Amino acid sequence: MRRHNGATITPVGEPVNGPGTRVMEDVVMGDSTPREARCAVIVGPYTAGKTTLLEAMLFAAGATQRKGSVPQGNTVGDANPEARQRQMTTDPNVVHFTYLGDTWTAIDCPGSVELMQDTRTALMAADIVIVVAEPDPGRAAALAPLLRALDELSIPHVIFVNKIEKAPARVSELLAALQAASARPLVLREVPIREGETITGYVDLVSERAWHYNENKPSDLIAMPDSMKDRESEARQEMLEALADFDDGLMEQLLEDKVPATAEVYQQLTRDLQQDLIVPVLIGSAEHGNGIVRLLKILRHEAPGPRQTAERLGIPLNGGLAASVVRTIYQAHTGKLSLVRLWQGELKEGQTLGGERPSGLYHLRGGEVEKISQAGAGDVIGVGRCDGLKPGDLAGEAKREAGQHAAWPEAPQPVYALAVQPQNRQDEVKLTGSIAKLIEEDPSLALEHNHDTHQMLLWGQGEIHLQLAVERLKNKYNVAVRTQRPQTPYKETIRHGTDVHSRFKRQSGGHGQFADVKVQIKALPRGSGFQFEDAVVGGAVPRQFISSVEEGVKEGLLQGPLGFPVVDVGVRLHDGQYHSVDSSDMAFKTAGRQAVQEGLPKCDPVLLEPICEVTIDVPSDAMSRVHGIVSSRRGHLLGFEGKPGWDGWDQIKCHLPASELSDLIVELRSATQGAGSFVWRFDHLQELTGRPAEKVIQERQQAAQ
Numbered sequence: 001m002r003r004h005n006g007a008t009i010t011p012v013g014e015p016v017n018g019p020g021t022r023v024m025e026d027v028v029m030g031d032s033t034p035r036e037a038r039c040a041v042i043v044g045p046y047t048a049g050k051t052t053l054l055e056a057m058l059f060a061a062g063a064t065q066r067k068g069s070v071p072q073g074n075t076v077g078d079a080n081p082e083a084r085q086r087q088m089t090t091d092p093n094v095v096h097f098t099y100l101g102d103t104w105t106a107i108d109c110p111g112s113v114e115l116m117q118d119t120r121t122a123l124m125a126a127d128i129v130i131v132v133a134e135p136d137p138g139r140a141a142a143l144a145p146l147l148r149a150l151d152e153l154s155i156p157h158v159i160f161v162n163k164i165e166k167a168p169a170r171v172s173e174l175l176a177a178l179q180a181a182s183a184r185p186l187v188l189r190e191v192p193i194r195e196g197e198t199i200t201g202y203v204d205l206v207s208e209r210a211w212h213y214n215e216n217k218p219s220d221l222i223a224m225p226d227s228m229k230d231r232e233s234e235a236r237q238e239m240l241e242a243l244a245d246f247d248d249g250l251m252e253q254l255l256e257d258k259v260p261a262t263a264e265v266y267q268q269l270t271r272d273l274q275q276d277l278i279v280p281v282l283i284g285s286a287e288h289g290n291g292i293v294r295l296l297k298i299l300r301h302e303a304p305g306p307r308q309t310a311e312r313l314g315i316p317l318n319g320g321l322a323a324s325v326v327r328t329i330y331q332a333h334t335g336k337l338s339l340v341r342l343w344q345g346e347l348k349e350g351q352t353l354g355g356e357r358p359s360g361l362y363h364l365r366g367g368e369v370e371k372i373s374q375a376g377a378g379d380v381i382g383v384g385r386c387d388g389l390k391p392g393d394l395a396g397e398a399k400r401e402a403g404q405h406a407a408w409p410e411a412p413q414p415v416y417a418l419a420v421q422p423q424n425r426q427d428e429v430k431l432t433g434s435i436a437k438l439i440e441e442d443p444s445l446a447l448e449h450n451h452d453t454h455q456m457l458l459w460g461q462g463e464i465h466l467q468l469a470v471e472r473l474k475n476k477y478n479v480a481v482r483t484q485r486p487q488t489p490y491k492e493t494i495r496h497g498t499d500v501h502s503r504f505k506r507q508s509g510g511h512g513q514f515a516d517v518k519v520q521i522k523a524l525p526r527g528s529g530f531q532f533e534d535a536v537v538g539g540a541v542p543r544q545f546i547s548s549v550e551e552g553v554k555e556g557l558l559q560g561p562l563g564f565p566v567v568d569v570g571v572r573l574h575d576g577q578y579h580s581v582d583s584s585d586m587a588f589k590t591a592g593r594q595a596v597q598e599g600l601p602k603c604d605p606v607l608l609e610p611i612c613e614v615t616i617d618v619p620s621d622a623m624s625r626v627h628g629i630v631s632s633r634r635g636h637l638l639g640f641e642g643k644p645g646w647d648g649w650d651q652i653k654c655h656l657p658a659s660e661l662s663d664l665i666v667e668l669r670s671a672t673q674g675a676g677s678f679v680w681r682f683d684h685l686q687e688l689t690g691r692p693a694e695k696v697i698q699e700r701q702q703a704a705q
C-alpha cells in the first residue's frame with residue numbers, strides 16, 4: 001500500500017474500471033447486444049492537443065503499442081509530408097480502432113480556422129464530438145464558432161479540457177469562460193485534485209471516486225482526499241441540478257434532499273448528452289495520458305449509435321443499405337477513395353454502392369489503409385475508385401436510391417486568393433486537373449480564370465490554406481507552381497465624350513484596304529457597361545460591315561489609355577464611307593478600333609476601382625478594432641447590428657475597395673483570435689483619383705513593359 005497526499009492508493013485489477021463499472025455498463029446497455037460501430041470526431045482550436053489526444057486514445061485502447069508524439073513526428077495521424085513538416089494537422093486523420101470490443105472511427109480534424117471545411121464535413125459523420133479545449137480561460141472565446149455550430153446542428157458533444165497539468169486557473173473560472181461560448185449548459189463531470197501547483201488526479205462526480213494520474217498509464221483508484229470532500233460535493237450538487245433542469249423526478253429528489261441512485265444519474269447523463277441537452281466537461285492531459293480511459297469509457301457508454309445519428313440527420317432507414325459519402329480523398333496507391341459512413345446494412349466486397357462497384361473497401365488508419373472484405377452498420381470506410389460518388393451523396397445499393405443530404409454544409413465563400421502558374425509551361429493542363437482534385441477533396445478551395453487580369457486565381461480561406469494547396473500540388477501531383485499576388489481588376493471610363501473620324505486605308509500592290517467611320521463616343525452612367533448604336537443612314541457603311549465596326553470598337557475598349565478595360569461608354573456609329581473592292585470586315589474592324597483608341601484619350605479618362613459589399617461577423621468586444629480596420633482600409637460603413645441569433649456577436653456591413661479586401665482576412669483574424677469572418681460580393685465601380693490612382697496606373701505601365 002502506498003501513501004499519497006494523505007490518501008490511500010489502492011491499485012485495482014482492471015484499469016480505471018473499479019468495482020461497479022460493470023454494473024454501470026449493464027444499466028446503460030440493458031442487454032449484451034453488440035453495439036454498432038460508432039464515430040467520434042475530434043475538433044478544437046489549433047494546438048489544443050487534438051492529434052495528441054487521438055494518439056493517447058489509441059494507446060489507451062491498446063490499438064497501438066507505443067504512444068507517438070507530435071513534436072517527434074511519429075503519431076498515427078498527421079502522416080503526410082505537409083503535416084509532419086509543420087507539426088500541424090493538415091487533413092482529417094481518420095483512424096479505425098476497437099476498444100473493449102466496440103468498433104470506433106475517430107476523425108481528428110485540423111484546428112486551423114482556414115481548414116474549417118474539413119471539420120464541417122466530418123461533423124456529418126459524427127455520433128459524438130470531442131471538443132478539445134485549452135485550459136486557459138483567456139482562450140475559451142476561440143471555441144465559440146465551433147460550439148455554436150454544434151449547438152445549431154444539435155450534435156452531441158463533450159468538452160475535453162486538455163493540458164490540465166498546466167492549468168493555472170481554477171476549473172470554475174475556465175468553466176464560466178467556456179459557458180459564455182456555449183448555448184447549452186456545460187456540466188462538469190470531474191474535478192481536479194491539486195497538490196500545490198500541479199494536478200495529480202481527479203474525482204469523478206458520478207461515482208464519487210478519486211483517481212491518481214499515472215504517466216501514460218491508467219489512473220489508480222485512491223481514497224477521496226479529505227481536502228476534496230467539500231469541493232466534490234459542491235460540484236456534484238451543481239451537476240445534479242443541471243440534470244434536474246431536464247427531469248422533474250430528479251428535481252423532486254433534490255428538493256427533498258434525497259441522493260439519487262448512481263445508475264439513475266448515469267442514465268440521465270446519457271440521455272441528456274444523446275439529445276444534446278447538456279455538454280459534459282472532462283479534464284485530462286493528452287501528452288501525459290491522463291483522463292483518457294475516463295473519456296473512452298464515457299464514449300463507450302454514452303455516445304449514441306448510427307441509428308440515432310441517422311435519425312438526427314433525417315436520413316431514412318428503410319431496411320436496406322444506407323450510407324453517406326463524407327469526403328473524397330486522393331491517395332497515391334488507391335486513387336480516388338470515397339470516405340463513407342454506413343448507417344444501416346452491410347457492404348461486402350463486390351457489392352455496389354450508389355450503383356458503383358468499388359475497387360476495394362478499406363479501413364483507414366492515419367496515412368495507411370487496410371483492405372477489408374466487408375463493413376457493417378456504423379462503420380466509416382474508404383471505398384475505392386467510385387468516380388460517381390461525391391461528398392453529400394446519400395447512397396444505397398443502387399443508383400436510384402441515391403440522393404443528397406438535405407443539410408450538407410455548403411463550402412464557405414473564399415476570402416483569399418493567389419495567382420498561380422505552373423513553373424513548367426507544359427504543366428498547364430496537369431495543373432488545372434490537379435487543382436480540380438484538390439477542390440473535390442476540399443470545396444472551400446476554388447479556381448478562377450480572371451478575364452480582366454488574365455490571371456489564374458486559386459481561391460481559399462487564407463494564407464496557410466493556399467500554401468498547403470501549393471505544397472500538395474508539388475508533393476502529390478508533382479506540379480511545381482509559381483505564385484503571385486492577384487491583381488485588382490481595375491477598370492477605366494471617360495468623363496465626357498467626343499467625335500472621331502477614323503479612316504483606315506492601305507494600298508499595297510493588288511487590292512487594298514479601305515474603311516472610313518465617324519463615331520460619337522459618349523460617357524454613360526455608372527454600371528451601364530458598353531452600348532453600341534448603329535445610326536448609319538443611307539448605307540454610308542453597308543449593313544454587313546457594321547458588326548465589324550462594333551467588334552473593332554470592343555477590341556479597342558479592352559485596354560484604354562490608362563491600361564485597363566473601358567466601361568460605361570457608348571459608341572454611336574453615324575456615318576462613314578466604303579469602297580466596293582477594298583472594303584472588308586477586317587478593314588472596318590480596324591477602323592472601329594482606331595476610332596476609340598484615338599478618341600478615348602481626349603475624353604478625360606479616369607480610373608475605376610471595384611468596391612465590394614462586405615459583411616463582417618465578430619465577437620462584440622472586437623468591434624472597435626474592426627471599425628479601425630475598416631476605416632484604415634478606406635472602407636465606408638453602411639451599418640452594424642447584433643448578429644441575429646448570436647449573443648455577444650456583431651455584424652458590420654461596409655463598402656470596401658477590392659484591393660483592400662485581398663488580405664483583410666489576415667488582419668481580421670489576428671484582431672479576433674481567429675473568430676472573425678466575412679462574406680463579400682462585388683457591388684460597384686467607383687472613380688479613383690489623385691495619388692492612389694497615379695500609383696495604380698504607374699504600376700500597370702511598369703508591368704506592361
Ligand SMILES: Nc1nc2c(ncn2[C@@H]2O[C@H](COP(=O)(O)OP(=O)(O)O)[C@@H](O)[C@H]2O)c(=O)[nH]1
Pocket residue numbers: 044045046047048049050051052053069070071087088089111132162163164165166284285286287288
Ligand atoms: N503540456 C501539454 N502539451 C500538450 C498536451 N497535448 C498536446 N500537447 C502539445 O501541444 C502541441 C499541439 O498538439 P497537437 O496534438 O498537435 O494539437 P492539435 O493542433 O490540436 O492537433 C504539441 O506540441 C503537443 O505535444 C498536453 O496535454 N499537455
Ligand SMILES: [Mg+2]
Pocket residue numbers: 049050051052088089108109110111
Ligand atoms: Mg492536430
